[in-house]
Amino acid sequence: MPHWKRSVATVCLSGTLPDKLEAAAAAGFDAVEIFENDLLTYEGTAAEAGRLCSDLGLEVALFQPFRDFEAMPEPQRARNLDRAERKFDTMHQLGARMVLVCSNVQAAALPEPERAADDLREMAERAARRGLLVGYEALAWGTRVNRWRQAWEIVQRADHPALGLILDSFHTLCLGDDLSGLTEAVPAEKLFFVQLADAPRLSMDPLSWSRHHRSFPGQGELPVGAFLRDVLAAGYRGPLSLEIFNDEFRSAPARRIARDGLRGLIWAEEAAGVTELPASPVLSGVEFVEFAVDATAAEELGAFLGTLGFRLAGRHRSKAVTLHRNGDVNLVLNAEPDSAASERFEQHGPCVCAMGFRVDDPGRALARAEALLSPTFRERTGEGERRIPAVRAPDGTLVYLIEATETATRRIWEDDFHLEPPPAADAPEPGRFGGVDHVAQALTADMMDSFSLFYRAVFGLEPNQAWELPDPYGLVRSRAFTGGHGSVRLPLNTSESGRTGTGRFVSAFAGAGVHHIAFCTADAAAATEAAAERGAPLLDIPGNYYEDLGARLGLDGETLAELRRHHLLFDRGDPAGGGGAFRHAYTLPFQDRFFFEVAERTGGYDGFGAANAGARMAAQQRPQRR
Numbered sequence: 149m150p151h152w153k154r155s156v157a158t159v160c161l162s163g164t165l166p167d168k169l170e171a172a173a174a175a176g177f178d179a180v181e182i183f184e185n186d187l188l189t190y191e192g193t194a195a196e197a198g199r200l201c202s203d204l205g206l207e208v209a210l211f212q213p214f215r216d217f218e219a220m221p222e223p224q225r226a227r228n229l230d231r232a233e234r235k236f237d238t239m240h241q242l243g244a245r246m247v248l249v250c251s252n253v254q255a256a257a258l259p260e261p262e263r264a265a266d267d268l269r270e271m272a273e274r275a276a277r278r279g280l281l282v283g284y285e286a287l288a289w290g291t292r293v294n295r296w297r298q299a300w301e302i303v304q305r306a307d308h309p310a311l312g313l314i315l316d317s318f319h320t321l322c323l324g325d326d327l328s329g330l331t332e333a334v335p336a337e338k339l340f341f342v343q344l345a346d347a348p349r350l351s352m353d354p355l356s357w358s359r360h361h362r363s364f365p366g367q368g369e370l371p372v373g374a375f376l377r378d379v380l381a382a383g384y385r386g387p388l389s390l391e392i393f394n395d396e397f398r399s400a401p402a403r404r405i406a407r408d409g410l411r412g413l414i415w416a417e418e419a420a421g422v423t424e425l426p427a428s429p430v431l432s433g434v435e436f437v438e439f440a441v442d443a444t445a446a447e448e449l450g451a452f453l454g455t456l457g458f459r460l461a462g463r464h465r466s467k468a469v470t471l472h473r474n475g476d477v478n479l480v481l482n483a484e485p486d487s488a489a490s491e492r493f494e495q496h497g498p499c500v501c502a503m504g505f506r507v508d509d510p511g512r513a514l515a516r517a518e519a520l521l522s523p524t525f526r527e528r529t530g531e532g533e534r535r536i537p538a539v540r541a542p543d544g545t546l547v548y549l550i551e552a553t554e555t556a557t558r559r560i561w562e563d564d565f566h567l568e569p570p571p572a573a574d575a576p577e578p579g580r581f582g583g584v585d586h587v588a589q590a591l592t593a594d595m596m597d598s599f600s601l602f603y604r605a606v607f608g609l610e611p612n613q614a615w616e617l618p619d620p621y622g623l624v625r626s627r628a629f630t631g632g633h634g635s636v637r638l639p640l641n642t643s644e645s646g647r648t649g650t651g652r653f654v655s656a657f658a659g660a661g662v663h664h665i666a667f668c669t670a671d672a673a674a675a676t677e678a679a680a681e682r683g684a685p686l687l688d689i690p691g692n693y694y695e696d697l698g699a700r701l702g703l704d705g706e707t708l709a710e711l712r713r714h715h716l717l718f719d720r721g722d723p724a725g726g727g728g729a730f731r732h733a734y735t736l737p738f739q740d741r742f743f744f745e746v747a748e749r750t751g752g753y754d755g756f757g758a759a760n761a762g763a764r765m766a767a768q769q770r771p772q773r774r
């Protein structure tokens with residue numbers, strides 16, 4: 149067990165104060181920061197709130213914030229000291245020992261550090277008489293104080309044992325600052341409290357950035373792990389506390405967000421090198437994708453897949469499950485009643501209910517998932533069938549963990565399925581699929597951070613560049629998570645508009661889900677030609693797209709005609725990012741739900757054809773002839 153307490157500020161979570169506290173306790177936090185507003189809107193007394201915390205096993209590590217206190221001219225100064233006394237009463241009832249004073253943001257704040265120091269010394273003296281402590285934090289937008297070194301100068305000048313420094317990763321990192329020199333400058337006993345928050349890199353003023361876009365460690369792009377390492381290296385031993393102001397978190401279920409928070413904190417501890425977890429799995433591809441279906445949908449989806457060259461390759465030994473293969477791609481259609489798949493089908497209709505990742509060591513991957521608070525799952529199995537361990541994604545879908553060496557020998561399929569004889573070695577397989585290129589998911593906006601942390605922390609996938617893709621009816625935000633040397637690629641998409649393809653999918657089918665699956669091939673033209681011959685419904689791309697493509701990339705007429713004839717979109721990689729080229733085509737959706745893509749990467753192309761997304765989404769919104 150770590151020697152620090154793990155804490156969360158109530159402002160991170162949705163609901164009433166009791167909702168927030170219950171969620172924090174259920175996730176496994178040891179302590180909370182009580183955000184004053186959450187107490188003001190609570191119907192009980194401060195003493196009752198304190199009792200609720202202790203009944204739930206939560207220490208009240210901090211009461212916050214106390215604003216606009218220091219360096220004010222009279223009569224405000226005297227009034228602020230009275231206000232502090234009143235809040236000390238509240239803290240006493242609440243059982244909170246420390247109050248956070250954030251740096252003054254009033255225009256009237258006086259510039260002299262000695263005035264700030266005098267006021268904080270007076271406040272600390274009054275706090276000390278009541279056995280309380282005062283921590284001083286630099287807000288990145290404070291009028292006179294916005295860096296930790298300035299706050300420390302004032303704390304040092306005040307020189308009172310009940311006054312110390314509070315560090316908040318957001319305020320430091322958002323200004324491009326860091327903690328270098330902390331160990332030399334600040335004695336460990338003067339580091340009173342540490343708050344952790346991550347955030348995406350945005351160019352906006354720190355106040356708006358902080359109040360709306362903070363996220364848990366691992367969900368953003370700030371070096372929170374290094375910040376934490378520096379704090380602990382300086383000898384800090386108090387609580388590590390998450391303080392996130394985020395519009396999505398405020399409306400999302402408190403229990404999921406609290407669990408994400410603790411997962412992010414544990415991930416940050418690992419990144420800082422102070423908590424050891426089972427190592428991330430070494431990924432080597434998507435072994436299968438599983439669809440929840442019923443008998444009718446199995447029939448229809450099987451036929452749809454047939455047009456893409458998938459043949460029925462096996463039937464499960466004991467369940468209503470079939471295996472469909474094209475080359476090295478395995479798709480499983482699961483119509484078994486009373487299964488994880490049927491639960492999913494009842495709620496969502498035909499949809500992807502599971503994926504299988506090839507990993508080096510499923511046991512270690514499972515142990516890592518558990519250490520990061522991800523629920524695991526073991527399906528009931530028949531005699532002699534194997535039980536493949538799985539991790540539950542934030543939306544309840546399953547990620548199975550399959551040992552890579554076993555997939556090479558196909559053991560996992562032989563054990564559970566009556567397999568059909570494979571096609572003859574010399575049978576032509578034009579545009580044969582070499583694997584799953586990527587699996588794209590459409591998520592509600594509030595699920596984006598949950599999923600990104602899940603893939604990043606549990607599976608070690610790395611976030612790629614974020615894109616804003618223009619659907620005719622709104623923007624789609626997209627960010628892919630990739631790993632295993634490009635063998636696992638998972639774009640995550642959200643859209644605030646309910647009318648985009650992504651938005652309609654999410655709202656029509658009750659939440660998150662796989663929106664499309666791309667198969668890789670060495671010859672996309674051969675694959676689409678064969679698919680078209682089998683009657684596959686391929687997406688038509690308008691002529692303007694090809695004209696623009698010719699102008700942008702200097703392709704000749706013959707090449708353009710060939711692309712168009714095969715329904716192919718084309719992209720070239722950024723030479724700085726490895727270059728290469730990408731040819732890809734899409735099917736129409738299956739029952740207006742998910743669709744498939746054929747993808748041909750050459751020369752180290754590492755993207756997803758984002759430049760083509762606008763044309764593709766416009767074509768998808770247009771009625772197409774079948």
Ligand SMILES: O=C(O)c1ccc(O)c(O)c1
Nearest residue numbers: 213248250285316358391
């Ligand atoms: O946005 C704020 O006002 C605010 C208040 C208290 C904090 O600890 C903080 O980091 C920000």
Ligand SMILES: [Mg+2]
Nearest residue numbers: 285316343391
């Ligand atoms: Mg803070």
